[in-house]
Amino acid sequence: MQTEQTTQKIIVIPGDGIGPEVTEAAVLTLQALGAGLEFTFLDRINADRYLRDGVALTDGELEEVRTAGTVLFGAVGDPRVTNPDYARGVLLRLRTDLDLYVNYRPAVLLDERLSPLRDESRRGIDCVVVRENTEGLYTGVGGSLRTGTPDEVTVDQETNTHLGVSRIVEYAYGIARRSVCMVDKSNAVRFGGQLWQRVWRETRDRHPELDSSHLYVDVAAMKLVKDPASFDVIVTNNSYGDILSDLTAELAGGLGTAASANINPRTGMGLYEPVHGSAPDIVGKGLANPAGAVLSAALLLRDRGLKSEAEALERAVRRTVAERRCTPDLGGTLNTRQAGEAIRAALD
Ligand code: ATP
Numbered sequence: 001m002q003t004e005q006t007t008q009k010i011i012v013i014p015g016d017g018i019g020p021e022v023t024e025a026a027v028l029t030l031q032a033l034g035a036g037l038e039f040t041f042l043d044r045i046n047a048d049r050y051l052r053d054g055v056a057l058t059d060g061e062l063e064e065v066r067t068a069g070t071v072l073f074g075a076v077g078d079p080r081v082t083n084p085d086y087a088r089g090v091l092l093r094l095r096t097d098l099d100l101y102v103n104y105r106p107a108v109l110l111d112e113r114l115s116p117l118r119d120e121s122r123r124g125i126d127c128v129v130v131r132e133n134t135e136g137l138y139t140g141v142g143g144s145l146r147t148g149t150p151d152e153v154t155v156d157q158e159t160n161t162h163l164g165v166s167r168i169v170e171y172a173y174g175i176a177r178r179s180v181c182m183v184d185k186s187n188a189v190r191f192g193g194q195l196w197q198r199v200w201r202e203t204r205d206r207h208p209e210l211d212s213s214h215l216y217v218d219v220a221a222m223k224l225v226k227d228p229a230s231f232d233v234i235v236t237n238n239s240y241g242d243i244l245s246d247l248t249a250e251l252a253g254g255l256g257t258a259a260s261a262n263i264n265p266r267t268g269m270g271l272y273e274p275v276h277g278s279a280p281d282i283v284g285k286g287l288a289n290p291a292g293a294v295l296s297a298a299l300l301l302r303d304r305g306l307k308s309e310a311e312a313l314e315r316a317v318r319r320t321v322a323e324r325r326c327t328p329d330l331g332g333t334l335n336t337r338q339a340g341e342a343i344r345a346a347l348d
Helices: 019-033 047-053 059-068 085-097 162-175 190-206 217-226 238-251 291-303 307-322 336-345
Strands: 008-015 037-041 070-075 102-108 126-132 142-145 153-156 179-184 211-216 233-236 259-264 269-274
Touching: 008 019, 008 059, 019 037, 019 070, 019 291, 019 307, 019 336, 047 085, 059 070, 059 085, 070 085, 070 291, 085 269, 102 162, 102 238, 126 162, 126 238, 162 179, 162 190, 162 233, 179 190, 179 217, 179 238, 190 211, 211 217, 217 233, 217 238, 233 238, 259 291, 269 291, 291 307, 291 336, 307 336
Parallel strands: 008 037, 008 070, 070 269, 126 233, 179 211, 179 233
Antiparallel strands: 102 126, 102 259, 142 153, 259 269
């Protein structure tokens, strides 16, 4: 984490779909806070350019991001682009080339009425999914044989390194308040599973001050619905973290409110983005909830040493949700712009 400075440079990549709509709200809110941030917009990084020029992210843009060290990101993805190289070339490249190995996804129930759970005693979710962000099933290692024929064979390899597993498990223990639950599928995925188990046991033994537990991913999904309040930090691999964090997002009030930080705690670099994607079905309709993007901006502030500003922003979002000054997905009637204005008006 970096210490407070007078002016901090932030790269903004609005991207595709609802990305620009929610990012606008996040930037305006950061500006309203007057936290001494300076924004550089890289709005040419989008599907239009990829379709026109075949360019996802240039080396120059990557270097610009590396120099600034902090990115506010909207979303990447467009129904017109069927080639997965585009999304891989933007977001996965940024995560991998900047070695943003932690995907930090907090889930805190913003308001009682947003919980989808019938039983009131189950509702109080306040946890973080710590998702490994650079390995697992999403490295693109694999291939196919006899592609496009009835004899096609495909392989997508899951990569787990001792370094990758150690640093993510250690990070999870480093941020936990009371407990860490390690989630894997080591009963079925043998070799990677054994590595995660071994590293987790070693790390657990170094942290007797915290409660440690282990769950297979299927049981974790069930327990998250049955007893969400029992979780503090969940640490898991790239794909399980991807899936479980959508579940925790929904338990905490919906995908539109979920924030995330892709960070490298060793270098201090970070890319902050809402958990949702480009949501092509609601683009341009004013239905996109800006809360996930705004709360991602709060994570950015916290990591830049601006804790009181981050808290002010979180309080403002909570207040607007409680007063239903929000978008329809949270029971309000405001459009994206109005919801962003409401959050700014609620800043104290
Ligand atoms: P992508 O492929 O880019 O991830 P997607 O549509 O598959 O896009 P999401 O963008 O995560 O996945 O969205 C899933 C659904 O959740 C959307 O269809 C939309 O209805 C809803 N949704 C996502 N984000 C928001 C938001 N910010 N506000 C309101 N609804 C949202």
